[in-house]
Amino acid sequence: MPTPARTRVLPLTLGIGIALLVGCANDDTPTAPVATGASRVSDMHSAAVAQEIRSLAAGRGIGPLERPAPVRPELVRLGQALAFDKILSGNLDISCMTCHLPAFGTGDGRSLSIGQGGTGIGPTRTHPTGAFIPRNAPPAFNLSALEPFFWDGRVVVDEQGHFLTPARQRVNPRITRAFEFGALSALPLFPVLSREEMRAESGNELAKVSDKQAQQVWHLLMERLGRFREYRRMFEAAYPGTRYAEMNFGHASNAISGFLVDRLAFNDSPWDRFLAGDDDALSEVQLRGARNFLTARCSICHNGPALTDNLFHNVAVAQLGPGKGDGASATDDFGRMRETGRPEDRYAFRTPPLRNVELTAPYGHDGAFSDLREFIAHYSESDLKLHAFDASALEPALQGTLLRNFDDILATRDPLLDGVVFDDVTIDEVTEFMKALTDPAARDLSAIAPAAVPSGLPVDGR
Template identity: 40%
Template sequence: MRSSHKLGLLTVLGVLAAGALSAGAVGLVLPAPVANGDFRDGGAPNPAEVELGRALFFDKVLSGNQNISCATCHHPAEATGDGLSVPVGEGATGLGPDRNTGAQSNAIYERVPRNAPALFNLGAAEFRVMFHDGRVEADPSFPSGFRSPAGDALPHGLKSALAAQAMFPVTSMAEMAGQPPENEIAIAAEAKDLPKVWAILEDRLRAIPGYAQMFEAAYGLKPEEIRFADAANAIAAFEAAAFRSDGSAFDRRLRGEAGAMSDSAERGMALFYGEAGCSGCHSGAFQTDHEFHAIAMPQIGPGKGDGASGREDYGRERVTGDAEDRYRFRTPSLRNVALTAPYGHAGAYATMEGVVRHHMDPVDGLYACDGTEAVLPSRADLDSVDFAVLKDPELLAAIASANELSAWLAGEDEVADILAFLNALTDPAVLEARGTAPETVPSGLPVID
């Protein structure tokens, strides 16, 4: 039997009915405003480290075939995502929804199984768990300070979970490494020899004069001393600085600016942090408890290889090995959520309204999802597996029965207010963040697809 953690409106009503609280007496408890002290760098990033990280983040030199960078899937012009349900990795060309599936020998082998999340505010110290299933996590009981798929092979000296995360995309064949025998990184990646992948990349970076100079400026390192962990720390410093995003109307409201939010957004915020129960999971100033919940989110794309079909994604269970955690995924932060479509861990919902309505009746939402909202460049063989889970009644029933989110019984006005609040989480600076991209990178490879 799985334990039940029903959260949401019904819980709140239950508490009210029990007389523990009365609606009038409940003062709305809002999070404290975001402050410099919430960030690991205290709001004062090291400029040389950030510049190095910026170059690395946009440089295709970190991929096996030198054809994709971190920015391809996390582009500032796409609100640090890629605008697709699930990404099209190395081999393809183009950015955002215009990305293709690659041609001839570069045709992609498979899509990447999960939606590329936005990267806002990950420099805040409370973000200690990375990925939809939390497989990279700060944990002092490990020698490196982090639990991760690399186990003891993860190098020491990584400064944060965000830096530890940056060790991994380069080791993924579909994302950045490529298919063997295309290149030596792909061969090492297939053999799961992660230290070899990192060593090859270290050699590449050491040989590029522009990087030698930047590693010297950021960390005082000679070329032969450069390690991939240093590159990961710099990438994290860039992500933390460039994608800090606390200038929304909601932030101004928390800082005490009268009239910062519309009346509708005010009502939506009261619902969100109050009777709608959203903050039971989407808690705090960044709207996440950093925990894992099963909310019957539809699964599309190739899957993570779970289940008899291999098309499923067991989510948190993949990390803990505990069947209780099946279909649980991390509560996403909702900063700039209006800009980060598609939604859900596999991007099954094209609109913010759609995914909010999913929360109103998760099981109905799951069964109503037919995949037509997917944003994916079409290719017949890829398409044929993308909707396997949605077409399988047994798998749908399993996802439905794992659901732990109570239906949120709201009227149309309340939905509109919640959406107004979610729109108030947009930081206007994000819309101008295209300037984050450098014009050139030290490898000399093209920055734009």
């Protein structure tokens, strides 16, 4: 006798239920769902569970984060002074660290940064013309584990060792001969060129230089710095055997990178202690969160020791702010497509690393979310969440800038997010796990700011 239809229908219905909960699995996706009430292990602290989580992590290459090789102290000291010195800005009113503040996890606590011409620091900073930088200032933690740099990856070294940057052939061997930290050594060359971030439209000798003449801006900056005996002394101590007159802004850029790499490496979070064998380093909730994170799709993109694949994905984050001049409104930001020209890269941004993520709100390439839990919740039915995005949580000046291009964004959303649905408890647990990625030493970064800088200008972040 054939099986009654009823008993065949039942498993099918169950199957649909599970598919809704975890989305359709593809080859690379473990079929294990984001954990649900039913599959939760009662005693998460058992050694077996700890072992299971460690082996899931290993399967994603999520191992301990190596500390970078020590950097010579003279180079770190020079880089620290330069990073905090407003002398690098056209009108002497902003330093690198004004947007990468020690008190805000090396970001600025803002959805979008406010550049030169602004006053105040962090969330209370304002600009007389209401100008915003188009993107969120990412943290400067663990930079030796990242590359390419910037949200769209526009600074990178290719396989032949060529520096691919917005300044193209102007980042030539004369500039790169001082470089010791790969693509990162090139990064500080760019904020000083940007009129919005540091150089300004007028009011100083750097502003007068045409945008095409990056070399000239860098040259004038070295002239400025060379007027301070203290800087000449610090440069020559940082690069023994080279006279200041023989150096160029590549040396300054490399020193800033050396400072960031050396002073902002953090690899002693509860998660690191757990990986090293301490079964009790994570709370029970964090263990559940870790397991969810590792069995769900999160860790397909957020993998490796720094929890980033260093690749680009569109995870359906709403677009706001002045944008990068893209789209019909010119207020859109096509992200990675700006670099590759490939339509499928539209709205893709580099996967951010997640270490110390608890300390680096707001989140996303444009700071669309000020709350960590909210960003994680966004992944569940991200298509519906995007359509329902609530701009009223943003600062008033940004609320009216939300682009309603939701369907365009969803057209290139990463297929890994198709069908992803999870419940509130799972969101709570994963959020708690994120907090296990915080190195306690990163909670108070006040020691990275120098007491004073050679120019004598005020130091933001003290």
